[in-house]
Structures are given as C-alpha cells and as structure tokens.
Amino acid sequence: MAGLLNLLYVFLYAPILYVVFVSFSEDIVWPFPLSLTSQAYADLFSNSLYADALANSLILGVGSGIISTAIATAGVIGILRYPSKRRTLIIVIFLSPLFVAELLIGISSLAFNSRILGLPGNMFSAIAANAVEGIAFSFLIILSQLVRYDWQMDEAAMVFGARPARCFWEVTLPTIWPSLLGAFLISFILAFNNLEISFYNLGAIPTLPSVAWGSLRFGLGPELFALAALTNGFVFLIFAVMYVLMRTGLVKFGYRGK
Amino acid sequence: MKPDSTWRDFLTPFVLLTGPGTLFIGVTLLVPLLTVVMFSFWRTESYELYADWNFDNYRVLFGEAAYRTFLIRSVVSAAVTSLICLVLAWPVAYYIARHGGRYRLLLVLLLAAPFFTGVILRIAALQGILGPGGLINMSLGLAGFAPIKLLMYTQFAATIGHIYLYIPFMVTAIYLSLVNFDFALLDTAKINGAGPFRAFIEVTWPLNWIGTSIGTVLVFIPCLASTITPRFLGGPNATSFGMSLSQQFGETGTWALGSAMSVVMFIFSFLVIAVLKFTIDLRRSGFTGAGR
C-alpha cells in the first residue's frame, strides 16, 4: 500500500515537475535538450496583467475562504451542538453544492445575474458563487473532525463563568482550529484556481485561470509556467515548515497520538 | 423570567447558526438553478431570451443523435473514472489513516497541493507528457520505437486526465471517514474469527460507506460536467456533454437550449446521488445520533 501511495504521488507530481521544468527552458513545446533560461520569469514580472490576475485570484481565494469557513463552522456547530428535527435537512442543504457541477454553478449564476438582475460580471458575485462550493467542502471537512468533539467541555467552561463568546475563544477554538484551517485552505485553493465558476461571473476581470484560458488560443505563455512554478515553490516552502514543526513535535495540528 | 415572545422562540441557537448558510446557499445556488430551469422552457433568438413557454429545447436535445452521443459518452466516462478512482483511492487512504502517524495531515495536504496549479496548466502539462509531441512518445520515437497511439488524443487519455484531476477528492473523502473509524473494531472482528478480508467486508467497508459514496459523488459530478480535459486530451472523438453545454452559453449563444442541457445534466447527477442515498442507512453508518 505504501508503494501505491508513492506511485500516486509520482503520478500527481509528474506534471507539476514538468511545469517547473518547462518554466526554465527556452522552448516550451519541446523543452529538450535542455537550455536553461529565466526569460519567462523576467517576462512575468514585467507584465502587469499577471500581477492583476494574481491579485484577483488572491482576493477570490481569501474572500471565499473566509466566508466558507465562517458559514460552515457555524453550521456544523449548529447541527452538532443543538439537536433538532431539521438536522438531516440542514446537512443536505449544506452539502448540496457538492452535487452541482462547477460548470452548472457558474452558468446558473451567470444566467441569474445577467438576465434576471442585469448585473455585469463583478467580484462579489464571483466570490459568492465560489463560496457556495467552498461552504460544502468546508462543512464536510469540519463536520468530519468535529463529530468527535465533546461539547460538554463548553458546558463546563460555561459553569465556570465563561460567556458563549469567551467559551468559543478559550475552549472550542483551540481544539478545533486545525480543521478550520484545513477548510479555509481547501476553499481558498478551490476559489484561487477556479476557472468555470469565476469565468462566468467575472466577465473581463482577469484571474490566473482565466488568463491561462485566454492565452490558450495563441499557445500557453511561458510566464504562466513560471508563475505556477513560483506558486508551487511557495506552497512547498509552507509544507517544509509544517514538516519541521511536526518533526520536532512543536505543533501537532490536532494530532493527539504519540 | 422566561423569555416567551414568539420571534425569540424561533431564533434558537440552531436557527441562528445554520440560518446564514441556508440563506446563502438558497440565494446563490438554488435561485440561480431555478432560473436555469425556467430558461430551459424559453426560447433564444439572436442571443435574446423570450419567455414563450415550450418544450422545444428538450425536443431538440433528445431528437438529435449528437447530443445523445455526448451525454452517453460523458455518463460512461464519469462512471468508469469513479470506479477506477474508488479502487485506487481506498488502499491509499487506508494507508495514510492507519500508518500516517503524526504526518497524516501533511500526507493528505500533499494530495491537495497540485490544486495550487490551475487545471489548465496541469492538463497542458499532462498533454506535454502524454501527447503526440509529448515526453513519452517523443522519447519512444528517439529510441526508435513506435509511439503509443492509445495515449494520443483518445478517450483513454481523457480518462487518465480525469483520474489525475479528481482522485485527490476520493482519497480525501475516504481518509476523512477512516480517521473517525475505530480500528479496534477490526481486532474485535478478528478475535471473533474473521480473516482480514472478511473483517474488511463486514466492518470497515460498511462503516465507511458514507465517506466512500461522498468521494464517488465528488469524482462523478465534475467528470460528468468536464469540458477542459476532453478538449485537450480527448481529441475530436471525445466531445463531451459539458463542452457542448458551455458552447451554448458562449459561441452559439443559445441560452435556452443550454439551460435545458443543464437541467438534463443536473438530473443525471441527481440520479447517481439518489442511487447512492438509497444504499445509505444512517442507523448502520456508525454515526451515533445521526439516525435521529
């Protein structure tokens, strides 16, 4: 099984490595034999389109991440802590976006915004439409972690004088933050790199995926490969830090074993 | 004194906590979907929608062979991809949950990290590896072998692309289910005479079926609606339902027909969910209290 796991990682990362590799080579169609250049990186930083696209993608990611995590956290706490007849209904509602393809989310909000409300493409619609998907994923992640949480802990805190807000801050949050972080990260990534939902909601506002999509007609620009390589570099830097923290046992990220 | 006004009785903590999400999803998902359903009974003429109610869009959709082919192709492809992902993802998720130790979270995040690179770039990179001018076939060519035709612009290549894009969802869903699974139950089963395989079938599989079916949905739905992968990897004979659908909202501007296609796609997604839902018995899911 360990072998299969490693194979899967190889499969998943081969194209990523390819992207990094291509970003440093002169010919992106047939990058052999290798002739290294950092031309793509120079082009990347001299073209403001990419900076705009990156900024917009970040806004989308952060906005959707925050909305999704906040709404999903409240929803999970609601169904786990306060038993209700409508619990199953609420679970179905919160998970329902998972059952609607991104393409349909994008197209339907385009149809509603442009034909019913008469709105042009805008950032708010795009964040909202992305957050719908993010809520469902966040709900799933947080729910699967929080089913084991003992809410009596909060009752104990309340008996000892903690008001609900204090109680959440002092007792609930320190225990559940890893799953909230996970939920935020996932909804961030989904919105950051989303093509179909954002494309139909943003009109002419560029994001990284839509720039990539737009440049397809003329063949992908090497700058895009460079940008992807940089993003991956950044992500892996974070992973490396996490690894060191876990290795030294400094932070456990919710893991309670030895 | 007991607060007894009616609006306060309605605003229970449950309602206050789940209300915002319900409202948000209602406004940003349900209402737009209903709009699309409505449009599917309208008519488009030179990029304008006209509200004369009719079934023409559906008649076109089911009448023309091309649309039927696209639909069947997409459904079959989604089903095959889901099945392959299921078989590959289980052992991987199991391994991480069981033997990942303190690095479990990191191992799972490593599955999600490729998402930081956009779909288009990843598919382009896959094309760069698999395609006719790609790494594999060019190397074969340089070494004097015939290229592998199967990898060039075929449904097979598109399926590899789908697996590549969506298997992380399946692994993560199963993993999230397994971390809540009490592995000591397996020992109990074994003490009572079940072999490892039997224990898996009798205990592990049923208790993680909900997670598994969620994973299946997470793979099936985007595959069904896939547009980019078949376009890049699939070649001319892999036009998918999603590709054709998005065309209606783009180049051709036939929004009403596109809306009808959306409704059909949604119905097919819903069928799969309904089938899976049918197999779920919450009381046997191991979530105590979930059946109430």
Add this chain to the structure above:
Amino acid sequence: MSSHDDTVSLSLEDICKQFGPVKAVDGINLDIRQDEFFALLGPSGSGKTTLLRIIAGLEHPTSGRVMVGGQDVTFMPPYHRRIGMVFQNFLLFPHKTVAENIVFPLRMQNIGKAQRDDRLSWAIQLLRLQGLEARYPHELSGGQQQRVSLARGLISRPALLLLDEPLANLDRELRAEMEIEIRRYQKELKIPFIYVTHNQEEALTMSDRIAVMRNGVFEQVGNRTEVYQKPKTVFVAGFVGQSNQMEGKVDKVNGGFLAFTWQGKKLVVPHAGDAKTGELVRFMIKHEDVQIEVASRKSAIPGNHNSIPGKLRDIIFKGQTVNYLVDLEGGMEIVASGSPRDMTLAAGDLVFAFWSQDTGSSFKLG
C-alpha cells in the same frame, strides 16, 4: 414557601423537566442547607444528572423554580451563577496545563494575577497537586485528573459545588480514598455539596442527607441513618443496602407489629402502617440484621426473635464481612452477614437464621 431562610442556600420548587415523552424530573422540592453534604442517590436514568444540570443552569426546567439565596435564578445562564461543578469524565481542557485548568474560573471572573496565584497555591496545597502544575491533562493518572477537576470546582469558593458521579471512573481503592477526602474538603470549606451517585455505599459513606431518586421523583429524603434503617418504600429498602425479601398475607396486626406466614413459618415483624389482616405484605431485612446459629445451639436464640431452619450452602468473603447463604426447605434462600471471626461453621451445616422482631421493614403491596 418563599419566606427566605438564611440557612438555606438553594431551594428547588416543583421542578419538572420533560424530554419529549420522557419525564426526566417530575416535581422535585428540595432545600439545601448552608453547609451540608447532600447526596442524590438513584439508579441510572433516574434523572439525577438532569436535576443537577437544571441547578447549574445548563438546562431549563419545563416548570418550577430554582432559588439561590432567595433569588429566582431559574433562567439565569450558567456563567452568572457562580456554581462549581465536578464532572464524571473530568472534562479538563486538554489544551491547558493543570495550573491553567485550575485558575480558569478565576480568570473568567476577571480576578487579578496576584490573587489568582494565591488561590492557585491554596488549591494545589489542598488537593496535594504539588509538582503537577505544568503538566497537561493527558499526562495525569485518573486520580490526579480527578483532583485537578475538584480543584477547578473549588478554587473560586463557589456558593455551591455540584458533583456528578465524580468517582465512577476510578478504581475501587482510589475511590475509597477519595470518598474520605471529598467529605473532608466539604467539612473544611463549609460549602454545600450536592453529590450525585448511583452507588449507595458512596452516598452512605460521605453524606449528611440523602435523597433517593427514581423515575424523576424523590422516593425518600432524610439523613443517612433514616434512609438506611427506616426506608419509606420497597424501592428504597431494596436500593440502599442489601436485603432479604419475604412476602405473605397478614395473619394478625398487633400494635406496632404484624404477623404473617412465610415458608410455613410464622414471622412477627414491624408494622407497615396501614396493612390490614388478609392483605399482602413484603418484609425486607438487611443482610447484616440476620444472624446465624448452628442447629444444635437453637436454645441460644433469644426470645422475641424470628428464626428459620435451613442448610448453610456457602460462605462468601466480602472484605471485612462474610455472607452466609442459607438454603431453606421450600427452595428459598436467606443471606446473613457477619464478622468472619465467629467462623466455626462450614458449608453443609444445619443452621438457624434468626433476627430480632423489631428490625426490618414491612410494606403493603398492591
């Protein structure tokens, strides 16, 4: 009823709590005095936890009032009540150290650091937790976790301490030790304790007063000797201590006594109160109130005692006491309990089980 008495720290008035069709608590009235150790004893599911949660404010009663110091606190949220609580599964905050856990209530009351440290060292001393301040809960043994949980409950010197089966998760020896300790804290601090348990020995060991609860109602409230020696109902008689049971029709009522026939033997026992001749009664007598004598020494049994012949089947050691199991002719069994010192008997001996006519209690049935 509402005239406020200074020695009463908590009073419950007609408390009812309904969960759907289940009446978890069904009309409870109770006054807790300023410095008493009060035990709430009852089998699992009798509504003890629910009642405690209502007192703590974690649950609102369906009807009735909770009064503290003459003030109605029925709907006051828990964080304003200044009550201490010790939970069955400890519920220590896993991300906080022992010291942080203990001072939590003081921090919630915005008490300054200097005073917090002061009280912390007091609590550490009281509960003998020296050296454990910096540990995390999962680095402690069950007994230590229990002490921390008690320290957290006591540190703010609450007006009332609620304990919900605090010893149920500890092993037997630790439990015996903690029973004594907890009673000591109560006597030293003079804070009223309400102690929930399903273990009658625990209730009898520790408390001044006991309420025996079943199906949401109090079957009997009284000091421990009362509850032990003069149970008011069949349930209390069966639940507190271990009893032999005998049933029969009343032959005769004579002042404070009644006579009935059981296993062909005429028995004279204390009168139930309202049982009349011909009515069915159940007589219950505690194991340790029954004595045993070899058949050959029958003459040593004093008058005004009931005695029944039988055959000693087995002798069971129970720590400081032994139980003698006596088979009667009709297939019934009587258990007598005594000190192991007078052990000249062996299984198979013919014996008499006997007890004084004024011990035990009888109850009218039906």
